[in-house]
Amino acid sequence: MSIRIVIAACLGLASPIVWAGTLPVPLDGKVVDERPAVEQERVYPMGALRKISGRLRVEGKVESRGQVNSVTYLLPTERTAREAFTSAREALQRDGGYPLFWCEKRDCGEASLWANEVFKNARLNGGDDQQAFILLRRSAEEANTLVALYSVTAGNKRAYLHVEEFVAEQPLGELLPTSATVMRELRDTGKLDYPDLAEPKDAWVTLLSRSLNLDSTLRVSLSGEQAEAWREQLAKAGVRSARLEVGTAPTEGLHLELIR
Numbered sequence: 403m404s405i406r407i408v409i410a411a412c413l414g415l416a417s418p419i420v421w422a423g424t425l426p427v428p429l430d431g432k433v434v435d436e437r438p439a440v441e442q443e444r445v446y447p448m449g450a451l452r453k454i455s456g457r458l459r460v461e462g463k464v465e466s467r468g469q470v471n472s473v474t475y476l477l478p479t480e481r482t483a484r485e486a487f488t489s490a491r492e493a494l495q496r497d498g499g500y501p502l503f504w505c506e507k508r509d510c511g512e513a514s515l516w517a518n519e520v521f522k523n524a525r526l527n528g529g530d531d532q533q534a535f536i537l538l539r540r541s542a543e544e545a546n547t548l549v550a551l552y553s554v555t556a557g558n559k560r561a562y563l564h565v566e567e568f569v570a571e572q573p574l575g576e577l578l579p580t581s582a583t584v585m586r587e588l589r590d591t592g593k594l595d596y597p598d599l600a601e602p603k604d605a606w607v608t609l610l611s612r613s614l615n616l617d618s619t620l621r622v623s624l625s626g627e628q629a630e631a632w633r634e635q636l637a638k639a640g641v642r643s644a645r646l647e648v649g650t651a652p653t654e655g656l657h658l659e660l661i662r
Contacts, residue, residue, distance in 0.1 A: 419489045424497075425549065425565050426490040431475030434562075435523055439471040444568050446537050446550060447520060448503040448580055450511035458519055460511075464502065464537070464548065466574060472566035474523060483561035487534045487553035490563060492591075494549055499540040500596060502548075504583045506534040513554060521552065526562055528554035539577055541597045546570040578605060584613035588620070588660055597655035601628045602635040610658075611639035618642070621661040623649030632656060 419426045449461025477486050495501075510516065513533045517526035532555035540547040550566040579587075588594055599606060614620065614636070622645065624632050629648045637643045651657050 419493045421493070424547075425473070425567055426493045427473075427565070428475050428477055428481070428486040428490065428563050430478045430481070431486070431563065432478075433473055434476045434525060435472075435474035437470075437472045439469045441468065441571075442470055443467050444470055445520075446503075446548065446568070447535075448537065450505065450509060451515040451519070452511050453515060458515065462503075462580065464574070464577060466568075466570045466572065468546075468568055468570040470566065470568050472521070472564065474525060474562055474564045476525075477561040477563060481561065483532065483553035483555045483563065484534065486561070486563040487536075487551060490551050490565065491536055491538075494538055494551070495591075495595075498542065498544070498597070499538040499549065500579065500594070501583050501587055502537045502539055502577055502579050504536040504586050507531045509582075510535050516552060517554070521564055521566070523564065525556070526552065526554050526564055528556045528562075539574070545598065546572075546574050548574075576605065578609050581609065581613040581616060584609065585616045588613075588622070588658070589617075592660040592662075594658040595653070595655070596657075597653070599656040600626075602632050607632075607635045607639050611636050611641050614641050614645070618645070621645045621647070622658045623647040623651075623661055625649035625651035625653050625657040625659070626655055628656070 420429055444466060446464045447460040448463055452459045477483065508530050510533050513528050513530045516535065517523055535552045538549045539545065546569060548568040552564040555561045624646060633646045633648055636646055649659060651659065
């Protein structure tokens with residue numbers, strides 16, 4: 403993708419975002435750490451971080467080799483880490499991509515482990531209840547690109563946003579979000595978009611059925627050319643048919659929308 407600088411005017415007045423290249427940048431954020439693209443092995447957690455008997459423990463992870471570049475921003479005092487994280491996340495999702503893992507506060511585990519073990523950046527040391535992380539996979543021809551966002555408020559009250567891009571050397575293959583991430587996204591944004599899912603796939607049917615059954619009170623509409631097929635497969639997988647409707651939203655792949 404060519405370098406572009408685009409003002410995203412509709413991201414909210416509190417924490418606007420600009421684009422530099424393919425990554426979101428918090429407006430008025432000060433670069434305090436910048437690492438140009440370098441080839442390395444990279445591991446991204448897909449679960450809360452814990453250390454047991456001196457060893458890092460995580461429920462799941464994405465591990466591959468590729469080009470990694472990152473930038474860490476110190477936010478101006480009038481903007482919070484959460485505002486910057488939300489604006490950057492929304493901008494990335496609009497630009498094409500879906501979350502693989504999304505956690506906030508203590509659901510992410512120990513903040514010191516994210517700073518020291520995952521990002522190896524001491525500036526990001528903060529409170530366990532003052533952090534948020536999301537790992538997104540881009541769609542279509544950029545499916546081998548991952549973008550990680552991590553925000554935290556340090557003990558000195560300084561707020562940071564860390565933005566990282568990873569381009570894998572080899573195809574990443576099928577990567578599924580966690581069920582909790584799917585439900586978090588649905589509740590937070592009211593929708594789910596999977597442009598690469600043209601027709602039902604067993605692994606995704608299982609994932610979405612488990613995710614939707616985390617809250618049996620929610621109802622959703624399904625849009626896309628294969629929406630009826632998705633509805634049938636999700637019903638067979640255990641989601642009550644009364645909770646599923648076929649929608650008419652124009653979309654590529656599969657679009658789910660929360661019925662309020």
